[in-house]
Amino acid sequence: MADAIAPPSLDIDPYSTDVLLDPYPFHETLRDAGPVAHVAAHDVYAVGRYDEAVAVFTDHRRFSTTGGIGLADARKPGASFRPLNALLEVDPPDHTALRSVVNKVLSPAAVRQWRVDMQRDAEALVDALLDRREVDAVTDMAEAYVFKVFVDAVGVRFDRDAILAIGDMSFNQSGPQNALYHRAMARAQPYLAWFEESQQRHNVAPGGIAEKFFLAEDAGEVQPGIASNLVRTFVRGGMDSTIAGLGSTLLHLASAHGQWDWLRANPQKVRAAFEEGTRMETPFQTTYRVTMCDTELGGIALEADRKIAIFIGAANRDPRRWPDPDRFDLRRQTVGHLAFGTGDHNCIGQMIARLEAECLLAALLARVRAIEPAGAPVWRPVNQMRTLDRLPLRLVPL
Numbered sequence: 059m060a061d062a063i064a065p066p067s068l069d070i071d072p073y074s075t076d077v078l079l080d081p082y083p084f085h086e087t088l089r090d091a092g093p094v095a096h097v098a099a100h101d102v103y104a105v106g107r108y109d110e111a112v113a114v115f116t117d118h119r120r121f122s123t124t125g126g127i128g129l130a131d132a133r134k135p136g137a138s139f140r141p142l143n144a145l146l147e148v149d150p151p152d153h154t155a156l157r158s159v160v161n162k163v164l165s166p167a168a169v170r171q172w173r174v175d176m177q178r179d180a181e182a183l184v185d186a187l188l189d190r191r192e193v194d195a196v197t198d199m200a201e202a203y204v205f206k207v208f209v210d211a212v213g214v215r216f217d218r219d220a221i222l223a224i225g226d227m228s229f230n231q232s233g234p235q236n237a238l239y240h241r242a243m244a245r246a247q248p249y250l251a252w253f254e255e256s257q258q259r260h261n262v263a264p265g266g267i268a269e270k271f272f273l274a275e276d277a278g279e280v281q282p283g284i285a286s287n288l289v290r291t292f293v294r295g296g297m298d299s300t301i302a303g304l305g306s307t308l309l310h311l312a313s314a315h316g317q318w319d320w321l322r323a324n325p326q327k328v329r330a331a332f333e334e335g336t337r338m339e340t341p342f343q344t345t346y347r348v349t350m351c352d353t354e355l356g357g358i359a360l361e362a363d364r365k366i367a368i369f370i371g372a373a374n375r376d377p378r379r380w381p382d383p384d385r386f387d388l389r390r391q392t393v394g395h396l397a398f399g400t401g402d403h404n405c406i407g408q409m410i411a412r413l414e415a416e417c418l419l420a421a422l423l424a425r426v427r428a429i430e431p432a433g434a435p436v437w438r439p440v441n442q443m444r445t446l447d448r449l450p451l452r453l454v455p456l
C-alpha cells in the first residue's frame with residue numbers, strides 16, 4: 059500500500075451519447091490507462107480490466123453494494139435514490155440469508171415447468187413470425203417472447219407501455235442525471251402508481267415466482283415488505299436485460315460469417331450462442347461498489363468511501379483475458395465471462411435468462427435455414443445498458 063500510486067484520470071464522459079452508442083473505444087482507453095482509473099466527469103474510480111473487475115466483484119469487505127449499484131451514493135445525505143434493493147444492495151450475512159430463500163423459489167422443479175412453457179411459447183412465436191419473413195427482432199422476437207414467458211413465470215400484471223417505461227427508467231436511473239435520465243423519469247411518471255400496485259400481493263397470479271415470495275413472507279422466512287421489493291427487483295432486472303442479450307445474440311448470429319451455419323450443424327451448442335452474445339454486448343454495462351476503507355488495487359491507491367464503477371462490458375472484451383475479444387465465436391470458451399456478474403451477488407436469474415434464450419434459439423434452429431440482416435441495426439442509448447432499439451432481420455425457413 060505504501061508504494062501504491064494515485065489512479066490516472068480520464069477526461070471522457072462514459073455516459074455521453076457517443077460512448078453509450080459505441081462504448082468500445084472508451085473501454086480500450088480505460089483498460090489501457092491502468093488497473094484502476096479516475097473518471098473525472100463523475101469523480102468516481104473505474105475498472106475495465108478483467109482481473110480487477112473480478113477482484114471488486116468478489117470482495118464485499120472492501121467493495122460493498124450498500125452504497126447502491128448505480129453512480130449515486132445512496133448513503134450520502136440528499137442523494138437522489140430509489141428505495142435500496144433488498145437483495146442486491148445488502149452485504150453478507152443479511153444478503154446470504156435472503157438469497158437462500160430466493161434460491162429455494164427458483165428450484166429445479168420450477169425450472170422444469172418453465173422449460174415446458176417456454177418451449178411451447180417459443181415454437182408458437184417462431185411459427186407465427188415465419189409467415190412474415192421480415193421481422194424486427196427486438197420487438198417481434200426478443201420483447202414479444204420475454205414479455206410472454208417471463209411475465210407468466212413471475213406471475214405479475216403486464217402493460218407493455220408501462221413495462222417499457224419502467225425499464226427505461228431503471229437502467230437510466232443508475233447513471234448521472236443527464237438528458238437520458240430526465241427523459242426516462244418523465245416517461246415513467248404516469249406508470250409509477252401502476253407499477254407499485256402491481257407488486258402488491260392481491261395482484262400477483264397463483265403459482266408464480268411472485269406469489270412464492272409472499273408465501274415466504276407469510277412463513278416468516280423474510281421480513282414484512284421484502285416480498286414486494288423482490289417482485290420489483292425481478293420485474294426491473296429480469297426483462298430488459300434478457301431482451302438486450304437476445305437482441306445482441308441474434309444480431310451477431312445474423313451478421314457473423316458462418317456462425318448460424320455452424321450452430322445448425324451443432325445444435326447441441328445452442329447455449330453457447332447466448333453466452334457469447336452476452337459476453338460481446340454485455341447487457342448490464344456497469345455496476346458500482348463503494349470502497350469501505352483506504353485500500354489498494356493493482357498498485358493503485360484508493361480512498362475509503364468512494365464509488366467505484368465496474369465496466370463489465372470492458373472486462374468481457376479485455377484482451378488480457380480473451381483472445382481476439384471483438385470476434386463473435388461460438389467455439390470460444392466463454393466460462394468466466396462477467397455478463398451475469400460474479401461473487402456473492404452473481405445474477406440469481408441467470409438460469410431463467412439462459413433457459414429463455416435456449417428455447418427461443420432452439421425453436422429458430424429447428425425452423426430457419428438462415429437469418430440475415432434486413433436493414434441496419436439501431437442501438438438505443440441507455441445509461442447502464444447495451445441494448446438494441448431495432449434489428450431488422452429476414453428469416454429464411456428450412
Ligand code: HEM
Nearest residue numbers: 145146296299300303341345397398399403405406407411
Ligand atoms: C441476460 C439477462 C441478465 C443479465 C445480463 C443479468 C445481469 C446481472 C448482473 C451483472 C448482476 C450482478 C450485479 C452486481 O453484482 O452489481 C445481476 C444480479 C441479479 N439479477 Fe440478473 N441479469 C439477467 C437476468 C436476470 C433475470 C431473468 C432475473 C430474474 C429472474 C435477474 C435477477 C437478478 C437479481 C435478483 C440479482 C441480484 C442477486 C443478488 O444480489 O444476490 N436477472 N444480474
